[in-house]
Amino acid sequence: MPTQLEQQANKLYKQFHHLNWTLDECQISAAQIIEINKLKKEQNAVILAHSYQRPEIMYGVADFIGDSYGLSLAATRTKSEKIIFCSVHFMAETAKILNPQKTVINPVQSGCSLAESITAKDVQNLKKLYPNAPVVCYINTSAQVKAESDICCTSSNAEKIINYLPNKEIIFIPDEFMAKNLQARTTKKLITWNGRCIVHEQFTSEQIKDIKKLYPEIKILAHPECSPSVIHEVDLATGTEGMLNYIEKSQAEKFMLITECGITDRVKTEFPQKKIIGTCFLCPYMKQTTLKNILQALKSPTKDQIIDLDPEISQKAKASLDRMIEITRK
Ligand code: SF4
Structure with a gap:
């Protein structure tokens, strides 16, 4: 009869051999996974x-x-009162803004090049320069920036929100490439910022053209945080969930994913029959979180790991998120 550790390691190996994990590597993670899942259950997290x-x-x-x-x-x-949020800091903040009564724990407070590219003061200055333009902020921003904005957006609803607003001129922050990609699809004038995702800005149209020559039948999907020249070459520009939905429904066998490597891992694990061609890049911020950090955060979270926001900032930021949710549902 295999032990609990062996069972967990075998389960991981079955999922991860597509990612070239060895059984030894699975065994190392299995011990921490068992401990985390036990604590999670005990704490109703x-x-x-x-x-x-x-x-x-x-x-x-x-x-x-x-x-x-x-x-x-x-x-x-979720009905749980305790949320362990494994991602970069601005996302854990967003979860706290939407759930002020819940305890949100962020094991590692890692940054994001987009979120760090703009401050609330920068937004105030833009508003002074363009007093009649509403501010649409991408969700990859701090709570303070969301609080200064009129409405939030994600990569999947940005176009809908831009076109929903009655204004002809809109401040769209902070992603320069996403703004340029949107500008190509709207008659509104977008005033933008110079923020960039350090992962998605690394892809080039030349890489895509080379892959297309080698695999003419390939389907290429890119995140809207990529440059316009990259977006011009691809079959679909969409967020991470849009990519997974497309791959699940597509009859194609080969895909190139112009995004962070985590999505490649998801496709290889969830759709092992699909073939991923080409390269991907790792987000150094996202990959800072480890099983060890999560275990520590469950056992004894530090003050820094527990998201705590100024109530006024939180309320204003929530208003911009609520507007996004309301318009997206229309
Ligand atoms: S991939 Fe990393 S750097 Fe890029 S937007 Fe996401 S968190 Fe920020």
């Missing part, structure tokens, strides 16, 4: 993990895997 997290987190301990918007909604729907 829920673990939410972004799709760019490490596979052992997504498939070993997470109760829900998703994009920033999906995770925030999952945080709202």
Whole structure:
């Protein structure tokens, strides 16, 4: 009869051999996974993990895997009062803004090049320069920036929100590439900022053209945080959940995913019959969270790991998120 550790390691190996994990590596993670899942149950906690997290987190301990918007909604729907939010800091903040009564614990307060590119003061200055333009902020921003904005958006609802607003001129922050990609699809004038995702800005149109020459039948999907020249070359520009939905329904066998490697891990694990071609890049912020951090955060969370927001900032930021949710549902 296999031990609990052997069972867990074998389960991981079955899922992760597509990711070239060895049984030894699975055994090392299995011990921590068992301990985390035991503590999680005892504490009636829920673990939410972004799709760019490490596979052992997504498939070993997470109760829900998703994009920033999906995770925030999952945080709202869960009955658990304690949420262990495995992702970068701004996303854990967003979950806390939407769930002020719940305890949100962020094992590692890692940054994000987009969220760090703009401050609340920068938004105030933009508003002075363009007093008649509403501010639409991408969800990859701090609580303070959300609080200064009129409405929030994600990569999947940005176009709908821009077109829903009656204004001809809109301040769209902070992603320069996403704004340019949106500008190509709207008659509104977008005033933007110079923020960039350090992962998605690394892809080039040349990489895509080379792959297309080698695999003419390939389907190429890119995140809207990529440059316009990259977006011009692909079959679909969509967020992480949009990519997974497309792959699940597509009859194609080969895909190139122009995004962070976590999505490649998800496809290889969830759709092992599909073939992923080409390269991906790791987000150094997302990959900071480990099973060890999660275990520590469950055992004895530090003050820094427990998300605590100024109530006024939180309330204003929630208003911009609530507006986004309301318009998205229309
Ligand atoms: S992938 Fe880009 S946008 Fe996402 S957390 Fe990393 S740096 Fe930020």
